[in-house]
Structure formats: structure tokens, C-alpha cells
Amino acid sequence: MPIFIVDGHQVEFKPGQTIIEASRNAGISIPHFCWHPKLSISGNCRICLVEVEKMPKLVIACSTYASEGMVVHTKSEKTIDARNAVMEFILINHPLDCPICDEAGECKLQEYAYSHGKGESRFEEIKNRKEKRVQLGPHIKFDGERCISCSRCIRFSDEIAHANQLTFRNRGDKVTVTTFPGELFDNPYTLNTVDICPVGALTNNDFRFKSRVWEMSSTDSICIGCSRGCNTEMWVRNNEILRLTPRKNDEVNSAWMCDNGRLNTFKFVNAENRIDGTYLRFNGFLKKAELSSAINFTAKKIKEFKSNEIAFIGSAYATCEDNFVLAKFAKSLGVQNIDFPKHIALGDCDDILIMEDKTPNSFGAELVGVKPINNGNSFESIITNIESGKIKALYIIDEDIASISDKYEKNLTKLDLLVVHSSNENKTTALADVVFPSSTYAEKNGTFVNFNGRIQRIKPAVTTEEMDRALDGMNMSRWDKFGTKFDRWMQGRRVDAKSSWNILSMLSLHLNGKMKYDMAEEVFADIASSIEEFKGLDYDMVGSKGINLKIKESIKVK
Amino acid sequence: MSVKKRKKDLNFFEKIYIVEIAKGMMLTLRNMFRPKFTMEYPEVKFEPPSSYRGRPVLVQEKNNVERCVACGLCSRVCPALAIEVQANETELEKERYPEKFEINMLRCIFCGFCEEVCPEEAIVMSKDYELVFSNRNDAIYGKDKLLVQVEQLSDRLDYLRKFKQ
Numbered sequence A: 001m002p003i004f005i006v007d008g009h010q011v012e013f014k015p016g017q018t019i020i021e022a023s024r025n026a027g028i029s030i031p032h033f034c035w036h037p038k039l040s041i042s043g044n045c046r047i048c049l050v051e052v053e054k055m056p057k058l059v060i061a062c063s064t065y066a067s068e069g070m071v072v073h074t075k076s077e078k079t080i081d082a083r084n085a086v087m088e089f090i091l092i093n094h095p096l097d098c099p100i101c102d103e104a105g106e107c108k109l110q111e112y113a114y115s116h117g118k119g120e121s122r123f124e125e126i127k128n129r130k131e132k133r134v135q136l137g138p139h140i141k142f143d144g145e146r147c148i149s150c151s152r153c154i155r156f157s158d159e160i161a162h163a164n165q166l167t168f169r170n171r172g173d174k175v176t177v178t179t180f181p182g183e184l185f186d187n188p189y190t191l192n193t194v195d196i197c198p199v200g201a202l203t204n205n206d207f208r209f210k211s212r213v214w215e216m217s218s219t220d221s222i223c224i225g226c227s228r229g230c231n232t233e234m235w236v237r238n239n240e241i242l243r244l245t246p247r248k249n250d251e252v253n254s255a256w257m258c259d260n261g262r263l264n265t266f267k268f269v270n271a272e273n274r275i276d277g278t279y280l281r282f283n284g285f286l287k288k289a290e291l292s293s294a295i296n297f298t299a300k301k302i303k304e305f306k307s308n309e310i311a312f313i314g315s316a317y318a319t320c321e322d323n324f325v326l327a328k329f330a331k332s333l334g335v336q337n338i339d340f341p342k343h344i345a346l347g348d349c350d351d352i353l354i355m356e357d358k359t360p361n362s363f364g365a366e367l368v369g370v371k372p373i374n375n376g377n378s379f380e381s382i383i384t385n386i387e388s389g390k391i392k393a394l395y396i397i398d399e400d401i402a403s404i405s406d407k408y409e410k411n412l413t414k415l416d417l418l419v420v421h422s423s424n425e426n427k428t429t430a431l432a433d434v435v436f437p438s439s440t441y442a443e444k445n446g447t448f449v450n451f452n453g454r455i456q457r458i459k460p461a462v463t464t465e466e467m468d469r470a471l472d473g474m475n476m477s478r479w480d481k482f483g484t485k486f487d488r489w490m491q492g493r494r495v496d497a498k499s500s501w502n503i504l505s506m507l508s509l510h511l512n513g514k515m516k517y518d519m520a521e522e523v524f525a526d527i528a529s530s531i532e533e534f535k536g537l538d539y540d541m542v543g544s545k546g547i548n549l550k551i552k553e554s555i556k557v558k
Numbered sequence B: 001m002s003v004k005k006r007k008k009d010l011n012f013f014e015k016i017y018i019v020e021i022a023k024g025m026m027l028t029l030r031n032m033f034r035p036k037f038t039m040e041y042p043e044v045k046f047e048p049p050s051s052y053r054g055r056p057v058l059v060q061e062k063n064n065v066e067r068c069v070a071c072g073l074c075s076r077v078c079p080a081l082a083i084e085v086q087a088n089e090t091e092l093e094k095e096r097y098p099e100k101f102e103i104n105m106l107r108c109i110f111c112g113f114c115e116e117v118c119p120e121e122a123i124v125m126s127k128d129y130e131l132v133f134s135n136r137n138d139a140i141y142g143k144d145k146l147l148v149q150v151e152q153l154s155d156r157l158d159y160l161r162k163f164k165q
């Protein structure tokens, strides 16, 4: 590969790469506002000016191609002077809003003002006033004064979301971002602009003023909104999830996620209707019970049915681990009726990220064995067999069957035994004889397999009653590190819940002792040793960005 | 047991003590006619100077709005993690206000960092040194106890203007 020189280091580059890209790959970062690796080059902010030998003037690193033998200085006096001048120029009209600005703490302007700014202003005139708190679309507020006119948001809407909704209006220092007349900024991907806006001009209505960024811990996770499985970061304070942001993964979601995934996939974790502890039906009413007595009761009850009178329902919302243990449990009882319902929203998809399958793990659930065994019944026929009375006992994990349709709800009332694992109260738990509290995807270790056969990891970000942030090696904010039980900011709710695989393995110990797992890793090791596609894998190999399973072409057709 | 030899043996006058007692009495007598420093607290109360760092309080403007914009800097800088702030949106021009502002007086070490870092001069050290509570929960002061009218804090605010850059 050809080589050029940056600050005395030899840097390799691919022909066609710009100075900023090539330097970045070599670990040398050049300040930038308007340049974004996933967007077209605009070259309007000028903060990336660098000195190149034999060129008469400074050049912008984001749109100058690297060439063989080029000598670039990113820290020379001339460069630094230019950078300081650009910073001063940008700050002329920028308000001193950091104390009330959500971006503070993750703001490029703040960072560069700290490292390149003069610390004082020579500008004595009155700053420009522009519109503040403009509602651009359903999720976004815009602050005109904070905008530095980098055009990232406009380019994102055009190039990534394919929705040409934003533009600049006016000129010079009056320039501001606006939607086209009569348009709303309402495409399915708008909130990504909040992430890429280098300043706090665009803010997320849902997260606005909820927390300062340095007060939260962030944990790598996976979105459960659809089978794409966008990589995310989960931001938690006081054991409450406050926001999700996309995490870069070029194999899955590039650097983006959709607004629906971002806003609607975490609130149930902290919802009022979380199931906290185990419930058993006494005299027609669900009453709180000891986990051990519920396990005893369930084990005793299950024995009363013949294996063809029992059915198991897994879930594409649950992890591979949960589903695998469920399938293994069914097998150990000789039950062949096992399946999971699909949640497909026909037509609700695009060629960007959003998929029709609204669950994160359909592929995984199927691979680990949640599908009818031999002549066992599929999901639909399990339901019809309940209606006809052939199936008398149903064991469900993490699915709200009764809410799918009224008919389903009516059928469930015909059962002699209904055992449900659920994280939240719903129509199905209302009908159950036993309700086990299952932890959500934010509270456990596990894996999902996305539509493409890529296996990806989730990690706990929120603690349940039995977990401890420090002992379980979870990410901690400063508050988490130093808080005590007497501090109000440490008293966030922790529900009494367990992973489904954990509950199932306890149940199995009572019934036939076929399974005993203490950690998700152990379950995964079992999956890796017994299922072809997972052969040889462990959590470390899956890593933070996932890995493609070796899927036989025959089952890849979806 | 052998008798230890004293390092310093007393001489005759010291041994009879009378001279020493007289010296002590003289000291007592002299002090009886000096000005007194003790105060008969709580009947008489100590009025600290403006440089005094009593419990931190929030400045409330004349229109009964707090100056604080809930930026959370005091909370971040507090070495004792005594401050918890929860922001929310307000229609007022300042956009943000503290929906909840709590200082745990059992944690506070009266260092004054919160006052120093505040960009709005919204939290200042008062002259109040009387902190009484009988359980942990009462020691957490909310906005009701923290907000103090700006006139009552003018001493401290003037002091800060004079000495804080």
C-alpha cells in the first residue's frame, strides 16, 4: 500500500482515501465537525485544516486525498493557529448554554473548545438570536442558536434515511436548519441526527433533561425491536434505563438504529407492571408465593399429565439460552408439542434497517430446538388442540399469547394447567395458574441470532434482586461505585426475577434432575456442544460485535 | 523491684508546691479581668463573618424562582457525593430547572466546591451552622429546606463577587 507521512509517522492508505480517514485508521485523529465516516463530504466547518508540505495554503483534511509521499502536519504552529481561529469564529455566535444543554459531556464543540479554544472571547457585539426549542418532528427539538451549520443532519436525512426533509434557510450568520414548508421531520430514523449532531442543537424529546451523560453507566446490548438486531448501548442510572443509542457495527446496523427501536424497546423494563416475585393461584386468585413452593407445585402438577397432553411455547423475545433449556426440558419429559409464535408485521420494513419480523431471535429459537419434535404440534395446532381439549397443560415463556387475539384468550381458559414465565403483567399472566418472574433482556446474559444468522450477545445493564453490580462485573457509573443503601440515588427498584433458563433448570432438578446450570455460560457451552451451527463457540468468541453462524443454505431461506 | 531514678528531681520549693499553687491562682485571677470569648449558646448566637462556610443553600430570586438550572455540576464536583439533582423542563427562558434538589447533610463536608463550580451563582454557603436531625432521612434536605431568599444571602454574594474571580 502507498504511504504518506503524518506528523512524522509513516501512514499507509488506500488510493482514494482522504487524509482524515487514513490518519484515523492509523490512530491519529484530526478534529472535525462536519465530516462523518458514513456521510458524504461537505467540507464546511474548516476545523480539520492541516498543513501539507509544498501546498501553498492549509487544506481541509476531510476532502483532500492522501497521495504517495505527501507530508502532513496536524500539530504544526500554522495548523494550531488556524484551528484556534476557526474555533473562535464558530464560538462567536454560539451561546454559553452548556449548563442547560443535554450534549454537554459528549459535545465535540465543548471538547475542542477545551483543547483548542482561547478560553476567552474578543467578540463584544451582541450575539445573534435565533429560534430555540423548535419542534422539528415528533421526537426532536431544535435549538437554532446552538447549531454550527455543519449539515450532518441534512446529509443524514438525504443519504441514509432517504427522506429529504431538512434544509438550510437564510445565509451567512443567519443560516438555520428547518424542514421544508409543510413537512415534518418524521422519517423512521430521525433520532440518529441527535447522535451525530456535533453540538446540542438537536435534542431527543424522550431523553431531554432526564440525566447528565456522566451520571449514567453504559452497557453494550442488542435492540429487540426487530430481527435486524441493531447493536446498541444501554444507558442506566439508579437502575433505570434512560436511553438507548446505536453502537457501530458495519455487519449489522452501520452506526444507526430506528426511532421505534430506540424509544419503544426499553420502557417495559422499568414499568409499573413488572412481575416482582412468583405468583400462584389460590382459590381463584393469584397470590405471591415462595419460588420453591411454586416449583414444587408445578413439578407435581406436570406429572399428572400425559406427555401428549402437554405443550411448550418458547419465544423469539427470549434468548437462545432460555429457548434451548426449554426445548431440552420438553424433550426430557417426552413432550413433542413445542413451538413459538411468530410476530410478523407484513409490509412494515424497508431496505435500510427495519425488518418485518418484530422479534430479535426467531432464527435462534428455531436453531436451538424450539420447533415441533417429530409429529408434535406447531403453534397454531397447539392452540386448536387446546380448544378441542387434547392439550390440557401449557407452559409458556415470555409470550403474551392471550393478547394475540380474543380467540386465543378464550382457548387459554380451557386449560387445566397454565404456567407462564413473564416479565410484565399481561392478559396471559392473568389466566395463569403459576407465574414465574422472568428477567428482561436488560437483566441477563445471553445471545440472540438475527435474521442473517449472526449471533450477538446481550449483557445485564439493570440489576435484579439477586444481582450485584460490582460482584457480577457489570458496568458502573460513579454513583454506583460509591453509593450506599442509604442514598436515595441508589434506591432504584430491583425486581425479584430470574432468567427463564434458570427457573427451568430448577424445575428440572425437582422433576427428573436432567439439567443443572448455574450460569448462562454453562447453558451456552451446552448449546455449543450439542447444536451443529453453534459448534466451538463461546461468549468470548461471540464478542461485543457478534459472529456469523455457519448456517446450512437449506435453512437460510426465510 | 528497683526504684527508678527520676529524670528530674524537684527542688525544695517545688516540692512544697505552695509557690506553684500561687502562680496558678495568679493566672486565674488575671484571666478573670480579661474580655470574655465564650457565648451562652443558644441564648446568644454566633454571627459568622461572610467568609464562613455554613450549610450550602439554593438562591431564590425575588420572583420566587430558583436560580439553579439543574446543570448537575455541583453534584459532579461534590467530593462527598452529597448532592442529587433531577432536572426537568420549564417554560421559563432558562429552559431547565431542578425538579428535585437534595443535599445529604450527613455526607456534606462543607468544602464549598459546589458554590465554586456553580455557573449560575445558584448555590452558596450560608451562615447556618445549626443542623439537627434524629434519623438518616431527615438529614437529606430537599428544595423546601434549601431555598433561601436572595436578600438573606446578600452578604455571601457580595463576598463572592469580591473574592471569586
Ligand code: SF4
Binding pocket: A146, A147, A148, A149, A150, A151, A152, A153, A154, A177, A196, A197, A198, A199, A201, A202
Ligand atoms: S443541527 Fe446539528 S447536525 Fe444539523 S447542521 Fe446544526 S449542528 Fe449540524
Ligand code: SF4
Binding pocket: A223, A224, A225, A226, A227, A228, A229, A230, A253, A256, A257, A258, A259, A260, A261, A262, A353, A354, A355
Ligand atoms: S431496525 Fe430493528 S433492530 Fe434496529 S433499531 Fe429498529 S427495531 Fe431495533
Ligand code: SF4
Binding pocket: A099, B067, B068, B069, B070, B071, B072, B073, B074, B075, B085, B114, B117, B118, B119, B120, B121, B122, B123
Ligand atoms: S451547579 Fe448551580 S446551576 Fe448547576 S445544578 Fe448545581 S446549583 Fe444548580
Ligand code: SF4
Binding pocket: B056, B074, B077, B078, B079, B080, B081, B082, B083, B103, B107, B108, B109, B110, B111, B112, B113, B114, B115
Ligand atoms: S459543600 Fe462540598 S461536600 Fe457539601 S454539598 Fe457542597 S461540594 Fe458537597
Ligand code: FES
Binding pocket: A031, A032, A033, A034, A035, A042, A043, A044, A045, A046, A047, A048, A049, A060, A061, A062, A063
Ligand atoms: S471536517 Fe473538514 S471541513 Fe468540516
